[in-house]
Amino acid sequence: MRVLERNSERQVLRVAPLFQGLNEEALENCIALALRVEKTPGEMFFQQGDQARRFFLLCRGRVKVTQITPEGHQVVARYAGQGQMFGCVPMYGGKEYPATATAVTRSTALAWDRPTTDRLMEQYPRVAISALQLLGDELAEVRLRYQELATERVEQRVARALVRLVRQAGKKVDAGVLIEFPLSRQDLAELTGTTLYTVSRILSSWEEQGVIQSGRRRIVIRTPHRLVSLAEDLLP
Amino acid sequence: MRVLERNSERQVLRVAPLFQGLNEEALENCIALALRVEKTPGEMFFQQGDQARRFFLLCRGRVKVTQITPEGHQVVARYAGQGQMFGCVPMYGGKEYPATATAVTRSTALAWDRPTTDRLMEQYPRVAISALQLLGDELAEVRLRYQELATERVEQRVARALVRLVRQAGKKVDAGVLIEFPLSRQDLAELTGTTLYTVSRILSSWEEQGVIQSGRRRIVIRTPHRLVSLAEDLLP
DNA sequence: CGGCTGCTTGATCGCTCTCAAATGGGGTGG
């Protein structure tokens, strides 16, 4: 059992972007230096404001990354999936985590502490290069979402968010495509910069039109192409 | 003259975050490999969609980085100042520039093409580390602005934007603090995700209250502390 | 089966966008 888990983690790391180009020996070395962390839904890997001691790579599950303002407004920065990094502040010298990471499904991650991180990047420059690339991609992603938030209507933003979630966590079921982790209206609202009420109204209207089918913290897209045209703001 | 310019560029590079920790010889080497680019106000270093051949480091002047949506809505990502990088896509392997870079004052930058960039990062790992850090800082900055856009009112966002601009481009004059490059209401609107009309109304109201004094593409903050409390949403 | 938690829906309000028109400052060309 223990060994099986270790092996599946190895599989994830082998294809994780961060470790691309490393040979088996290097990979083994990285794994050996990692700490294994497991969380159940609702548990947190770290909280906003904590000392940033480690960075994480998600092997299994789904992690919600959120930020909260002094006034108590919460926004969802992203949902991280298998093979993605989160809490990567230590890689670039930040002191505190600027966000909270919460498991939304049972999740296991590998974590490296700060000195180990530095050592790895020194020893395997490819890792630093990959990190640079991943950070760049993330920057582009956030910029895009910023632009959308600044210029698009709520309905379109919600559609876009769903399209993205489908791409990274969609699972075919007979009724359509299911987003395979619990996702409330509140979550969607915090992901798109609106309120739970508005999201609820939008989803209700889509349900009437047969675009989706939803339940409590559960969404199935029945006609993905229709959702995409909503996201692109094409008139039906 | 030529030599004087070269020397001032050297000064900028010496303190630029990207090249921190490099010795004189390494610095000279970097300079030697760079291309010098000069632009007058309104000219562009590159446009969104162009092949990303080089990355830039601004030695003098001010550069506006903008993105435009398919529907033609423009947003300002940031204003880069002396010593900052822009167009750094090549550092992390992107193909096209995701934004346009326009000089707002007479500007000179040094630029490195893609192979040179790779070589520099290989030869001087500190540069890669610094780049990682700078990218990380920028990511945090964008995330913050995203959060603000999602949760704050327009007036507060405009106040925050002005506070930031004062910090990075404020110049003491007898009437208060001047933002030392031309900045229109339209620019401010695109920087804060609102319209030129709303910005105009807000600035008019602030002018009435004596917080600022403004003219055409010109803003002086008379009472910076009042602006800060507007940005933090403290009641006066 | 009870209660908690998430969801729906109605009513209302107000911030902000939109469109229209006028104003004015500054630079340019004669």
Place this chain on the structure above:
DNA sequence: CCACCCCATTTGAGAGCGATCAAGCAGCCG
């Protein structure tokens, strides 16, 4: 040096998107 024109800005009026508040509903877990 002056006049003109362009562009940034101001201001008003109106509409509407989406937030807010208040209730009621329903699935699900213990």
